[in-house]
Amino acid sequence: MLQVGCHEEQIHLCGKIQYFGYLFVFENDICIAASSNAVEITELSFDKILGITIGQLLNLIVDDGRFMIPEIEKHTSVPLKRFTERISIHNQEYYICIYQYDKKIFFEIEVCNDYVVKFTDLNNYAKELERSEDGWQTLTGLIKEITGFDRAMVYQFLEDNSGQVIAESKNEELSSFLSFRYPEFDIPIQARELYARFPARNVSNVDGRIFDILGVSPDKLDLSYCSLRAFSPIHLQYLRNTNTYASASFSIIIEEKLWGLVTCQNIKPKHVDLEQRNLCAFLAQYAANCHLLENQKELITAHKIMAAVERDLKAELLLQYDFEGVLKKYAPKIMDIVAADGIVLKYNGELSRIGEAPDKNGIKIIDDSLLNKEEEGFFSTNQFNYLQSGYEDDTYFPGVIRISLLPGNKWFLYLFRKENIVEEIWAGKPEKFFITPEGSQVSYPSPRTSFESWKKMTKGAATNWKIRELAFLEKIAYVIRQAITQRAGEIFKLNRELIRANSALDTFGYILTHDLKNPLAMINLSADMILNREEDKSKLFNRLATNILNSTRLMTEMMDKVYELSQSTYIHFELEMINPERKIMDILENTKKQYESENLKFILGETIAIPGERTLLYQMFLNLIGNAVKYSSQEEYPLVEVKSYRKGLSVIYEIRDNGIGIDLSHGANIFEIFRRMPNTVGFEGAGIGLSIVKRIADRLGAKIFVESKMNIGTCFFIEFTNVPL
Template structure:
């Protein structure tokens, strides 16, 4: 017997709208479809509506109103933008909404409710979210006030795609669903995709009348962005089983992903109009911004603590010969940071246990079980199952991390978390009900019929390891391996080369901070003299002198930083999360002028915040982007692209150009100081920039790599590791 799953239902191609509005669809500005009820406000048949333009249709319905159609066209030409306005047709107030989607233009006309949002209300709402202790709960209170719904909840998606209510405001007579869990299939895949594309949806009445859209087949009309769209019978039955007659939802989007929903339910039919929905969407995003700000502060605080432990551990490992003794010394701090119950260190046939851990026999069993994963630097799970010596399944420490400190040498660091037994409360038993249609014989999952409290004891797992905790442990591995590597026999030759490179950089740093200070001082003095002249206050010279003086200050600061870099292996600075977008744009502007690259094609994607120090990051991007602009400036169509993206726990910044390229096969290290490639003779330079980039990246714990082809272009990648989400 065939079975249709919920996620197979094409809910965005339903071809119907709800009763509280009207829909017109245009292609090339000509109406190709309209909802069946549109005769109510146009007094024209569907045949008479088809073929009209948007301006003809609006002038037909609102003959006394003047429309600025050029303004409308500009507005809706911006992706995801809408033109909205409050109008009157006859005696009824309406909202109109015009937008473009899927190569079509849509005109929605929707009845207004009695709610009027005042500007002082918006200020009060913003202040309430800003100064409260629990922003998600405050958000439910505000949305309940705006919509008048009986119940408003914040529903968060968990790692297994199920959901949990983390905040709630409701009428007193209703039972509370706070902390209740909901199974993954309550919000099927295609519904989540729609929530990602369009931030709000509402059902005014589960038994309300629906109107077909005539003039086009349903499968050719994507209603993903339509606020009037009708809903799946399965979803309506789900609401009916939950004793709700009306519903609304607002997407909570974090970093481009659906983090959760604000869900609203009402026991009677209720229409929440476009103005109310837009206000609720705005307040939801406002709460998200504050949530992200708080989360970022927590990450920065944690990053500082981790950084201090990393520095202390590195210092101890470099001076102590007893590596396992140093790791034992730092084990309590490492346990505290990653919230582990115990640590086990296996080395040279020895074994050290700190805190609460499984017994030695159990550890040996775990070790044997992971033999096929010896090549993995870090293995982690929160649901590890292994056999006890007496034959029982042991779930005492299902949270396991194994760090391969020295691959091939059987040096391992284990961290354990005890089993976390949790009593979870579900809104109804989380099981699918299969319904069979008597006529077609097709089976499909039906909506759950009960939302009564259902308890379940969760066993056999530990609390999940966080990404930032795993990133910290990876850094511990890198630090330990670097320290051990420096004791190896091959380190002598590397040290000799490093001394030579450092001496060269010391000379360069001294030159910058001493030999260049006199001409820089003259430049600053000249700019100050121009600024002191009253008659030049409003002239171009005054503006140019201001720019010169500002740039001189920046140059002096950069030279001091390079000198510090050349004089010390461990320059002191506080890491902070910095989004370098403004610095990149500033560097580009100056580089275009410097290298006279007026027709440069520049591309910059969204930038991701990275840990660093602002002056050092500026200097690193100055060299990378400056080189890209310089060495592509003689092309007919010079192109420079800067983008950033995540790769696992890392953030990678890529600077790509279509310039002269680099011969990477000639055996020359392009990061050596004063090193210039043969094909750069016609460009001015001293061969210093890339050595500065490499040195700064090393100081920031980043990695630099390059890909290039002669006469095709060059791509530099800087990988920042251990970057919090």
């Protein structure tokens, strides 16, 4: 047997209107549909109604209705912009309401009450809502006064889509529904969607006459915005079962979502006209805005408190080395802000508890249940179930937040809320029954007949964590991680400085003999030329020249190296913009002679000025260009290319050669001191040059990368960041 739920009923395509009004539908200014009672007010047969224009209809029902045409056209040119006017037809007051929707013009006529809204009334109502300590309660009183109904309630939708009455004004003889819960299916989803679109709905008489709309098929006429639309028979029966014979509802929209309804009930039929409904809808939204404003004020105050705690905690964590002590100091403040009952810090395998929280076994159960969620840095729930693990404790903590402070090290921060046992009062037991009409194969939901209070105890859950509380805790977690990272960074930096100092001491002698080879080669070459000149064969001259050259070379270069080494490692210096073109050319000429590579083809592209220190930049390019010349010198057509270019705010220098290449497949650190590749056998060197290059790059705040293929060549990239244009 097929069951059809309330949520499947197409209530906006019912094709019917209530008795207190008339409906005409126009397309291209021609009437294509009308309610069957339209003959009463036009005094035309239905076949003559179809085909008339808006102007002709106005002339039928209003003396000289032509004056309205320009204003009507201005309103109906914008979808859902309504033109309303109070008119008299056959000595009876009516409202006409005309609007465009779904490329059609809807022309509604409905009877008026004697109620008249004054501007002073509107102003007084607004002031009353603004001054009220309980805006929702004040709103129910105002709407009960305006409608004259027996009861007005504010009905709030909860997270599970059920509802609860949070404010009520009623006649004394009626029992109260305040705090009563209603199941989700009492207001099905398609009804909520209509309330979100159109803010006012009313049933004047649940037993009132219903009129069909003729001229178009019901499924072709969307009545979502029609004030006259008839209600579902299921809903009308539901109202009868509550002893309600007139009903009105007004939407409460907060942040573009349906937050709740103002629901009005009367035990006798009663019509609420258009002006009354508009006023009630306005006040409902005004109260919603007041509520939102109060919430914003509370949020601003809460954010100020949160920001202060966050700022102070950050300052102390960054200054103090007692990480656990600082967290213990701020734990009570954090607990107060997020309304937690306890905090646990898991730090270096130890647990530190503040306030009320589970014991060690309870923490283990939480961790075990989250083994498959290790990637979740932030986990929260208000319904954690310990019972599946057989955990027993006097206090139950289903409200759990676990924050990962240091991934991989199992440092966690836990926050807990105790179980909140709630006695819920429902307006009748929330059960849905289906009935099957005789001879039918389709079952329909039966409207509830019982609304006697039914109590339910809700256990196993804590109060929900609020979004702003979770956001605050995420910020606190970020601050803690930042402090841990900075502390680790300081330790890492100290270790790196220590390693660098030790490395400098261990390799000082090697560095002296490495970087001096280029200038020494030139001095040796010059000395050889002097000594081999035929006209200068004096023994004394030769001996003195040789001694002077040797002594000068040794002393000068040792002092220069000490200076360069100290500069590259420790000395503070001011950066200046330097174009290295001239130094590159000097280095090239020297290294060509050193490695006897006179047939080298050298390509020099654009050289862009970069921030640096002259000695350090010279050392860097000396090693990189020297290596390029050296390792390509045995090629038949050696090639070295140096160029630079911009990439955003960075300047990148490339030093490329077609030499022997480097095997990078095994992840070898080529910048490690004394690191020499197997294919460099036969080339002089001690594996120090690239170590110096890396050290200088770090000192200058530059980044260095390498690409290489064996027997094809190598390219070094040096990226200088934040270079001014």
